Amino acid sequence: MKPIHTEVIKVNPMYPEPTKIEHAAKLLRSGEVVVFPTETVYGLGADAFQPVALERIFSVKGRPYSDPLIVHIADEHELEQLTTTIPSKAKQLAEAFWPGPLTIIVPCNPRVPHLVTAGLDTVAIRMPRHPVALALIRAAGSPLAAPSANRFMHVSPTTAQHVLADLGGRVPLILDAGPCEVGVESTVLDLCSAIPTILRPGGVSLEALHTVLPEVQPPPQRHLENKEAHLDTTAQASPGQMLTHYAPTIPLLLFDGSIETMRDTMLTEVKRRVRQGERVGVLVADEDIPTFQDSGAVIRSLGKADIPEQVAAALFAGLRALEAAEVQIILCRNFDEHGLGLAIRDRLLKAAGGKVFR
Ligand code: AMP
Ligand code: MG
Numbered sequence: 001m002k003p004i005h006t007e008v009i010k011v012n013p014m015y016p017e018p019t020k021i022e023h024a025a026k027l028l029r030s031g032e033v034v035v036f037p038t039e040t041v042y043g044l045g046a047d048a049f050q051p052v053a054l055e056r057i058f059s060v061k062g063r064p065y066s067d068p069l070i071v072h073i074a075d076e077h078e079l080e081q082l083t084t085t086i087p088s089k090a091k092q093l094a095e096a097f098w099p100g101p102l103t104i105i106v107p108c109n110p111r112v113p114h115l116v117t118a119g120l121d122t123v124a125i126r127m128p129r130h131p132v133a134l135a136l137i138r139a140a141g142s143p144l145a146a147p148s149a150n151r152f153m154h155v156s157p158t159t160a161q162h163v164l165a166d167l168g169g170r171v172p173l174i175l176d177a178g179p180c181e182v183g184v185e186s187t188v189l190d191l192c193s194a195i196p197t198i199l200r201p202g203g204v205s206l207e208a209l210h211t212v213l214p215e216v217q218p219p220p221q222r223h224l225e226n227k228e229a230h231l232d233t234t235a236q237a238s239p240g241q242m243l244t245h246y247a248p249t250i251p252l253l254l255f256d257g258s259i260e261t262m263r264d265t266m267l268t269e270v271k272r273r274v275r276q277g278e279r280v281g282v283l284v285a286d287e288d289i290p291t292f293q294d295s296g297a298v299i300r301s302l303g304k305a306d307i308p309e310q311v312a313a314a315l316f317a318g319l320r321a322l323e324a325a326e327v328q329i330i331l332c333r334n335f336d337e338h339g340l341g342l343a344i345r346d347r348l349l350k351a352a353g354g355k356v357f358r
Contacts, residue, residue: 101203
């Protein structure tokens with residue numbers, strides 16, 4: 001791709017300035033891509049009904065066409081252009097969680113371009129709650145297909161600076177409304193399977209979904225989840241083994257177990273590596289800081305371990321901060337699976353290439 005100038009415009013996150021939104025919407029209507037904030041992560045948006053614009057998403061990200069896109073709407077009336085039948089469960093969920101970080105998979109309207117669905121007969125739809133996202137979709141006059149605004153395989157961006165680091169020179173415009181509130185991507189819920197099933201845990205917890213649809217199934221257990229790694233034989237998780245999208249550019253070792261075991265095992269491994277002259281980063285919670293204070297590692301805290309909203313909001317920025325600190329390896333503790341914890345564990349497991357040290 002020939003480098004282009006990337007304009008970054010600061011937008012008021014609560015009351016987006018109409019002239020700035022119109023500037024971005026005009027680009028979208030003309031078939032361009034625009035980066036915009038949502039409550040989950042920053043999105044790389046294009047008009048969902050313009051194949052030329054959709055093509056740009058894939059080339060800007062380096063994303064394979066086999067990976068379908070989520071379509072973002074601002075009004076439930078837009079569902080009619082995208083689906084053939086609106087399941088009653090979709091209406092119940094929309095009532096409870098839209099606008100918000102829930103994506104539903106429903107039967108696809110044949111009008112939806114194949115670039116959005118990767119040729120599937122279903123489509124992923126969500127209504128974000130960020131005022132800038134809603135204003136932009138309305139001004140563009142069309143639903144926006146938008147994956148996370150990072151290079152394929154990299155960590156999702158939660159600030160405009162993260163986007164600039166990945167996509168600067170590749171997109172014409174980034175709307176900067178400050179850090180994202182939720183910090184992990186939306187929950188993807190399949191409503192086309194016999195029993196509604198979570199395909200990706202995210203910003204709406206399983207517990208919250210159960211208050212509306214008690215039959216919702218958690219994501220299928222990843223077969224690698226129980227595969228424990230052994231420090232002496234597989235200490236170097238290779239980037240090639242990484243499961244998918246959420247990988248930092250440096251290897252990450254994930255530690256699980258009781259809090260005492262987790263801290264002990266991590267600290268021993270940190271000390272061993274520091275002694276060998278390695279530059280080590282640790283990703284921990286506030287209450288773990290004293291343990292690692294004098295270990296020689298670069299420490300980054302994600303907040304209080306028992307407040308998953310805090311940890312989720314800090315997670316991707318924490319991974320990127322350790323990358324920027326040029327550590328050679330990241331050692332990270334795991335978190336409980338209640339609430340947003342399920343999404344946090346999922347992203348960490350992916351970043352660790354599916355291996356957990358206990
Ligand atoms: P991203 O936009 O990069 O956060 O990823 C979108 C997520 O939604 C991916 O995990 C996709 O596999 C998933 N997705 C999108 N459309 C569909 C669909 N029709 N069926 C199942 N999963 C989908
Ligand atoms: Mg993504």
